[in-house]
Amino acid sequence: MNVNGLIVASYGRHVIVESLDGQRRICHPRGKKNQAVVGDQVSWLASEDEGTIESIHPRKNLFYRQDDIRTKSFAANIDQILIFIAAKPEFSEMQITRALIAAQAQGIQALIALNKKDIQPEFEYALQKLSAYKKMGYRVIELSLKDPYFDLSEFQNLISHQSTLVLGPSGSGKSTLINRLIPSALAATNSISEALQSGKHTTTNTTWYWIEQNQKTALIDSPGFQEFGIHHLETSALAQWMPDLQPYIGLCKFSNCSHVHEPDCNIKTALARGEIDAQRYKIYTQLFEELSQPRQF
Numbered sequence: 001m002n003v004n005g006l007i008v009a010s011y012g013r014h015v016i017v018e019s020l021d022g023q024r025r026i027c028h029p030r031g032k033k034n035q036a037v038v039g040d041q042v043s044w045l046a047s048e049d050e051g052t053i054e055s056i057h058p059r060k061n062l063f064y065r066q067d068d069i070r071t072k073s074f075a076a077n078i079d080q081i082l083i084f085i086a087a088k089p090e091f092s093e094m095q096i097t098r099a100l101i102a103a104q105a106q107g108i109q110a111l112i113a114l115n116k117k118d119i120q121p122e123f124e125y126a127l128q129k130l131s132a133y134k135k136m137g138y139r140v141i142e143l144s145l146k147d148p149y150f151d152l153s154e155f156q157n158l159i160s161h162q163s164t165l166v167l168g169p170s171g172s173g174k175s176t177l178i179n180r181l182i183p184s185a186l187a188a189t190n191s192i193s194e195a196l197q198s199g200k201h202t203t204t205n206t207t208w209y210w211i212e213q214n215q216k217t218a219l220i221d222s223p224g225f226q227e228f229g230i231h232h233l234e235t236s237a238l239a240q241w242m243p244d245l246q247p248y249i250g251l252c253k254f255s256n257c258s259h260v261h262e263p264d265c266n267i268k269t270a271l272a273r274g275e276i277d278a279q280r281y282k283i284y285t286q287l288f289e290e291l292s293q294p295r296q297f
């Protein structure tokens with residue numbers, strides 16, 4: 001008999017499925033290739049202590065990255081994306097811009113958390129770098145997870161009743177955040193995936209963590225932020241997914257203006273007037289160049 005479940009972890013060939021009663025088990029794809037990703041609702045069929053994925057239910061969305069040759073999924077059915085960075089290691093604006101553009105293109109809202117407020121003056125410097133992102137409408141929340149008395153309630157309100165995909169460089173404090181938010185009882189359930197991970201399946205993977213007992217709030221920890229390819233996006237639509245450039249589109253001399261080398265470009269005029277941040281425009285031109293390259297395959 002088929003049973004419904006949620007994919008809470010994925011290890012390439014096999015996945016962990018959580019049933020409505022909270023039970024978790026390893027499931028294998030029906031065919032040769034595993035198509036299910038973390039966040040997918042599936043129907044599965046029990047076979048001894050493991051199971052087989054019979055079908056994947058229709059998705060609300062699928063968030064992924066794509067480089068020259070490969071498409072890699074982060075997660076499905078997510079409500080928002082949390083860019084999780086810190087005063088140290090220093091973050092790359094190019095990297096966060098890639099993730100923000102991909103989110104914007106999919107219509108998924110994004111917010112930014114900056115951790116390690118205790119590390120000064122790096123934290124203040126990082127905050128200054130983020131001021132352009134605040135101005136274009138992204139919520140930027142300051143965290144200090146090392147401080148055991150740091151009040152997380154504002155952050156908790158922002159993630160409450162949502163499934164949030166956490167993306168950030170390694171070392172920014174993602175695991176620290178998850179450990180702090182998960183009550184011990186829930187951490188035990190999650191430890192099934194941890195145990196699997198520490199055993200023979202050592203590859204980094206994507207994991208779904210319930211934050212509250214009522215199973216309404218989830219954080220999804222996913223590797224891959226460092227190599228965030230956006231080759232799946234249309235080059236001509238790039239400026240449209242950048243909220244600080246978007247308002248200037250459509251008023252250039254040429255209707256198909258790339259905003260890179262054409263005369264009478266409204267975006268370049270706005271840049272000259274100081275209305276567009278120079279660093280952001282530079283990132284735009286670099287991404288435009290990258291996406292304009294012929295594909296390798």
Ligand SMILES: Nc1nc2c(ncn2[C@@H]2O[C@H](COP(=O)(O)OP(=O)(O)O)[C@@H](O)[C@H]2O)c(=O)[nH]1
Nearest residue numbers: 115116117144145146170171172173174175176
């Ligand atoms: N100074 C400082 N260190 C922190 C803070 N939050 C986390 N860390 C440390 O940063 C390191 C990396 O954290 P971790 O959660 O493993 O990062 P992840 O790679 O993103 O999962 C650990 O040594 C944490 O103790 C903070 O607010 N301040």
Ligand SMILES: [Mg+2]
Nearest residue numbers: 171174175176
């Ligand atoms: Mg970690």
Ligand SMILES: [Zn+2]
Nearest residue numbers: 252257259265
């Ligand atoms: Zn233009």
